[in-house]
Structures are given as structure tokens and as C-alpha cells.
Amino acid sequence: MFINFLLITFLIAMVLRLVLPALLRWALSAFVKRQMRKGGVVFGPNGNPFAAPSTSSGPSRAADGEVRVDYVPPTAKRQPDTNFRGGDYVDFEEVK
Template structure:
């Protein structure tokens, strides 16, 4: 009986503490491998930012100044004054 309890205690310890660590490592390697495979298949983008070091951030632009090269001329809409109604659309109620 003591031998059975000792084996049960060891098995429960392995399942509770050691197995999750091993599974986490194996699943992590599998996910990285699949991400690299799909990254190469769809455009060659790497997934290093998600699993390794983050990609470098671009430098900030100067001070938030905005320069506008072209401003389109404003036209007044005469359509609202000449509007006499729209097209008739036949409506049928569906229940």
C-alpha cells in the first residue's frame, strides 16, 4: 500500500509541476516554427517581434508640423437650390 501511495505521489508531482514546463517549451518551439513557415510563405515577413527582440521603432518626426502643398478651390453647390425631387422607388412591404 505504501508503494502505491509513493508512486501516486511521484506521478502527481510530475504531472503537476514538471509536465507543464516541458509542454510550454515544446509548444513554444512549435509555434515559432509555424510562424516562421507562414511568414516565409506569405511575403517573407518575420515574426521575430512577437517572439524575440522587438523591431526597432522609427524615429519620431519633427514637432508635428504639417505642410499642405495643394488646397482645392471651394465651389458652391447650386444643386441644393435646383433640387426638385428624386426618382420614384416602388416599395413593397415584406412580412
Template structure:
């Protein structure tokens, strides 16, 4: 009787320790992929795994400049030389606290 109990206990513990994690990983992985496909179809795209593993992402319209060439979109205006660029402070304003 005890030997039969120990044998069943060892078989169940072996199944729980080694077989159950493999089965759970398989079923949870399939479930996640199914939900990802459903989510992608709902929002107008294919599977989110397509971009990661399938088709390469689209290339940008303006490729990076070639060797040593730099494109500048905005050049700030240069300050006029007639104005004094150094700030020496403003005028003093007398302050009186009113309660």
C-alpha cells in the first residue's frame, strides 16, 4: 500500500516538476501570440511580430548625409553689432510692502 502511494507520488511530482512547465510555456505562448494578432488586426496592422521578425522596417525618406556632409535646417540670426550685448542690470524700483 505504501509502495503504491510512493510510486504515484513520485510520478505526480515528476510530472509537476518537468512536464507541467513545458506545457504551460507552450499554451501561454500560443495564447499571447493569438492575442497579439487579434490586437494588431483590431488597430489596422498585422501581427506585431511581423515587424520584429518578418519584414524589415521602412527606410526614412531623407537618408543620413554622406561622408562629412551636414545639412543645416535653421541658422539663428546673428546679433547686431550696434547694440550693447552686455546686460548691466535694470533700474532700481523702490518697493514698499502693503499689509
């Protein structure tokens, strides 16, 4: 009776040792992919997030030595402050 218990326990441990790593690897990769999709990460070819996404209708690349600016933020015109009376006084102490 005790030998049967040990044999069954040993077989269950061996099956878990072989199956559990593959199961955890699959579950973790599925979780990471789901979180990356929620975060807006674009997958490249073959699901690799670090590869460049394959888009044919994207912006064209600039030639060597040429600079291309896609967006220039608008500049706010700043009014000079007429009530400015100078900066704060900072006490200076010389350290030797």
C-alpha cells in the first residue's frame, strides 16, 4: 500500500516536472502579449515587438544628409512682464 502511494506520487511529480514549465511559459507569454496589446505596443512581423512594424503606407525616409521634420510645435508669443521688480535676494557667504 505504501509502495503504491510512493510510486503514484513519484509519477505525478515527474509529469508535473515535464508539463509545468511548458504550461507556465505559455501562460506567461499569453499574459505579456495581452498586456502589451492593452498598452498599445505595435507588434512587428511574427509577433516580435522589437522588430520594425511592416507598413507600406508610412512616411518616406529622408535621403542621406537630408533632415525631415514631421511636426513643429506652435510657439507661444510671450508678453514681457512689466511688473517685474528684480529677483530675490540671496545671502552670500564665502566659504574658505
